[in-house]
Amino acid sequence: TLATLERLHKSMETQPKSFSLEPANGLKVSLLPHQTQGLGWTVWRESQKPCGGILADDMGLGKTLTMISLILYTKQDKEQTEEQNESSEEEADSQRRESNATLVITPTSVMGQWENEVKSKITRGALTCMLYHGPARKKTKCLSSYDIVLTTYATVQREEIDSPLMKLRWKRIIL
Template identity: 40%
Template sequence: MWRETQKPSGGLLADDMGLGKTLTMISLVLKSKELNLDTKDKENHGEKEPGGTLVVCPASLIYQWSEAIKRRTKRGLLSVKVHHGTKHETKPKGLAEHDIVITSYTIIMNENSRDGAAFGVHWRRIILDEAHQIRNHTSKTSEAICRLSGKSRWALTGTPVDNKELDMYAIFKFLRCSPFDDLHVSFFFCF
């Protein structure tokens, strides 16, 4: 919770698989809601709807997140929306009314070109699971993820660096971790 009061708000959890990154984020959402810290942001963010927590993960993990929330929380404590498949939400307001929205990197990439529903919300918190998915900062997925509007940003990964140190640049860019979110600065430190 302390990390969400800092600049940048959020952080990187780079623990090995199975050490509780998902459970840590669910706990953060619950505690923030309990302390009434996750109230809808009243600041003016243009035409964007104030929303809750957006979880972006590979499609294969969407239902794992959904099931973890169901198993680990009391029924009805959090409203969860899975934003995936052919019948996903088309209106930002439909997403913004939920505490947690779970979607995939593919949906975000596809919605980016047409400013889809997820881009019409100013999220209280954005969580990237398997954040190394955006390591190529020139990919359409990475560019789309970085365009999302949110107050706090979290990147969860067991492998923040796959091939080279520059893999971290896209994660720093997403986290808005200045000065390392500048390609020239990151390139200088990596080489």
């Protein structure tokens, strides 16, 4: 709506001059300068109303790694915040279960790349990842226990409204 676009424009006026942000612990590789800026920008955008954004770097510049860094960063930031506050309020939604998981929807040809990036670039155990595709589909409770759920556009298109994938309110959705 027009009001949403106006809020988005107003939010952009408050953006910091520098977005660079050091990645969280658990990342095995160093981020390039444009990736640390992308990480900082996405963390900032997620704190805004309306939240979210589009990371539109050219192909081959490491968008997958930047997004994995965002997931790792916000997971660790949430854990630190919960330790400080000892409790966190959760929004109630009678239709969907709350989840801290990120849903990544990709073409089938790219799903393996995401899985390999998580395995090779993140310290073992820092993030949990599962494929929601074909016979690997699981129940809602299982899906919400992962940090990253990878699926395809075709799988999402075939899902029923009451399927496990649709019963969760995802922390973020990456296309």
